[in-house]
Structures are given as structure tokens and as C-alpha cells.
Amino acid sequence: MKKSLLLSVVLSLCSLLTHAQDTTKVIPAPIDPGLTIFGSVDTYYKLDFAGKKNANIQTSFANEANSVSIGMVDLGVKKKYNKALFVGELSFGPRGQYQSIPNGPDENSFHIQNLYIGYDLTRKLNVTAGYMATFVGYEIIAPVGNFNYSTSYLFTNGPFQNAGLKFTYAFTDKVSLMAGLFNDNWNVYESKRDVSTFGAQLMVSPVKGWTAYFNLLSGKLSGTELDLTTSYQITEKFKMGLNGATFSSPDQSGGFSGVALYPQYAISGAVALGLRGEYFKNKSASQGALSAIAPGSSVTAFTFTANLKTGGLTFIPEIRLDNVNKASPFVKSNGQPTKTASQFVVAAVYGF
């Protein structure tokens, strides 16, 4: 009886083993998610302390005062298979349409934030072509990529997207160089005349946690911008970012220069505080205003922001104070000009 029992156990184990050997040949491959979907939704309330319906501070987005307003629905899809990658990112809403991208010839929005294809020619060399978010600057259009909800003057007056062809060569994990040719104007789906704006980016990461990007974008129609964007995660909780840029309009008729500092401190995994301090100057003597900053004027802006996170949701309360040195574009509640403007914004951003 015992022998029969033992024999049946052995036989069962043998059959199990045979089965196991079959299945080990088809160990499932590491998870490939197939198509990746990502995006965000954002909404906000803004209060201009002067009580103005037309907000004093005129940097990009969060610009509808005394109103509960919407940002955008941002929807992106991405797929990388072997050496080929595509990204398509669509956006709907004020932030994702007329405030950040151009309309097509029929005045309808194409809704395209990113539409490009990339290919790894070698392990170190990549080529990418299409309509891409600009490589210049610290802040970006998607609210999930920024700490502050309102944006800087440097961001508002710099490029948003560049359509073109670029090559990126990674010398090591710590040094890479990108160079490319882009449409003759910024933020256009179609060039005016040709593809003649030259762009380049040198990335260096001198120590762990510190990355710096030296950017150049130069074209006869688009002008020339030199930009430094860098951030350093000094400790696990403290991060310092810096953006400095100077832009010369075509034919040297104007431009801007400025610098912004971004110290941020994470109190916990769910709560972080940050400050943006920015100096921005309109270099033009006679050309138009830039974000309401008159030619020859400069502005100093301080934005104190908190990020409160739970899952994909980030709650962003923010207070901002801007101060111009002359030719004030700001007005008080009684309509009299003033050199200062202040606002409170509270935003909710859900990223996925």
C-alpha cells in the first residue's frame, strides 16, 4: 500500500516536472506595456489682488482672473519598439490650444503638442523628426512638468515648440550633444520659407543629481536665443534650479534677457514648497511690450508655491508678486498705474 502510494507520488512529481520543464522554455518576457498613454487635466481659480478682471500679470496660462477656469486636457500616446519611437500628444482647452499652439490654415486647431518619430541609429546616436516641444528653457507647457502653476516671463517669451530634424549623440550618460535644423519660425507647424533655424544643446551632468543644458537656437527669421537650464538635487529634499537666457530679435531690433532661480524643498513625499525668483528685461528700445513689460523696462517677480500630492492629483496654491522698475503696465483697483501686481492662484492638476 505504502509502496503504491510512494510510486504514485513519484509519478505525479515526474509529470509535474515534465510540465514544469515545458513551461520554463516559455518564461514570459519582461512586461512590455505596448502603447503607453499619458496626460493630464488641470483647472484653476485665480484672484488678482487689484480686483482686475483683466489680470495685471500677463505671463502664459492661468491668465483668467477672478474666475474658475480650465487649463487643458492633455492626451499623449507613445510606443517604442526596438529602435523606433513615436510620440503623439494632443491637447484640448485654452492652455492646450490658442495659448500654446498655432491654428492650421483654416483657423482650426490641430491640437498637436508633440508629434514626432525617433530612431536609434546606433546605441549612442538618435535621430528625431517632427513637431516637438522646444528644448529651450526650464518650464514647459504641460502643468505636470512644472512646480509653479503660473509661468515665468522667460518661458512665456521663449519658444514653445520647434518643428525640425535633430540628431542627438550621447558620448556617455553624463555628456550628450544635440544639433538640428528647425523651421524658420518658432511655434509653427509649417515654415514660412524654409528649414533654417539652427538648434543645438549640450547636456552635461558633472556630479550625481546635477544636470545642465546649454542651448542655442538661431535663425534669420526667428532670432537668436542662448539659454542655460540647470537643476541640482542637492539633497533628497532640496533642489535648486536655474534658468538664464538672452534673446536677440531678428536684425537686432529687440529681445529680452533674464534669469530665474527655482529653490524647492520637499517636506515629505506629499508636500513640497518652492519659490521662483525671476528678473526679466525687455531689451528693446522701441519695439513692442513683452508680456506687458514695456521696451526698456524690467520686472522682478517672486512666486511662492506649494505642491500637495495625493496619488496622481497635485493641489497647487500659489502667491505671486511682480514689480516693474518703470513704465508700469499694472493698474490698481481704482485704475491708477502702479509698479506692483499680485495674484493668488489655486490649481488642481491630475497627471496620469
Place this chain on the structure above:
Amino acid sequence: MKNIILALIVFLVSAHSYAQSTALVLNDNDKLMYYQVNSLSLGDTLQPVPTVNEFIKKKYPDIRIAKNQSEAAGIQGKGRLTLYHKGLVFGQEEGQLSFDLKIDFKEEKYRVMASNLTFMPLQRNRYGTFTPVNGIAYAWEELPKKVKDTQYESYTSQVVNYFNYLNKQLEVYLTSNDGQDAKTANPQRISTKEW
């Protein structure tokens, strides 16, 4: 007879559990690592180390093998693996594992080791792709304090699965007579007339 049968049971069970790892293990320094020893039959024709290097390079482009490897020193390299959150329909990159890989050879066996397991969270960048958060990296032992339990289990499962897969592919490659991989290896010839 009973002893023989019991010994056979023990052998079969141990042989089965020897087939692949199901978890990370702690090494001599209390660091988590992947560790798997594989036996080879006497009749197996091992591929020389340089061709194994080429195999790893071809199959695992995210593993950088150090140059000038010798059979005595084994194979060493550094690699990366993207870790995903897998939803019902779609997935998304959430983290990246970096690791040191070492493959050692000895008589009739070899071992695959992945150590210095480090997790870097990923964030979406301006181009709609996902890149490591600058300056944030956690040793695998610290990870349970930094992510949810379900995330930790999922990441660990993905890591073990990845190295088991590499281990299996390597075994097939090493023991194939002409150094072909599993996909291109000549199939075994059988007779359908006699069974």
C-alpha cells in the same frame, strides 16, 4: 526500495526548484541581488566568452559589457531595466532599475548574478517620454519605504522575471552546439513512425 524512492523524490523536488529563482536574495553584505547557479551537462559544448559577450550585446542592448573579458574573470557589465505600472489595458513607465551584471563560469556550471540593484523613479518630460528624476535613486533594500507595497511587489516580480528570462536565454545559447539562440536553434529531430 523505499529509501531509493524517497531519494528520488528529494532529487526531483530539488531539481525542479533549482530551475529558476522566484525572489531576490540577500548577499554577504545584506544587499538584495539576483543569484542563480546553473549546471551544465558534461556533453554540453560551451560557447567561448567573447561570443557570449556578443550574445548579450545583441539580445540586451541596455546592458553594457565591459571590454576585454576573460573566461577566468567571467563577464561583467552594467545594465538598466524599465519598470512599468501595468493597467488593465495600457501600461506606463514608472521606474528604472540599474544593476551590475556578472556571469561566472566554472566546471560544469555557471552563475548569473545581478547586484547593486538601484531604483530610480521616472517622470514625464517635455517630449512625452519618461526619464529618471534627477538625483533620486534608492537601493533596492530601501525601496519598501519609498513606494507602496503593491508597487514593490510588482517591481520585484518584473526584475526577477527579467533575469530569469535572461538566464534561460543564456542557458539555451550556451548549450546549443553552434551558438545559436533559442529562436534560431535547430529543432530536435524526431521520428513520427516510432512512438
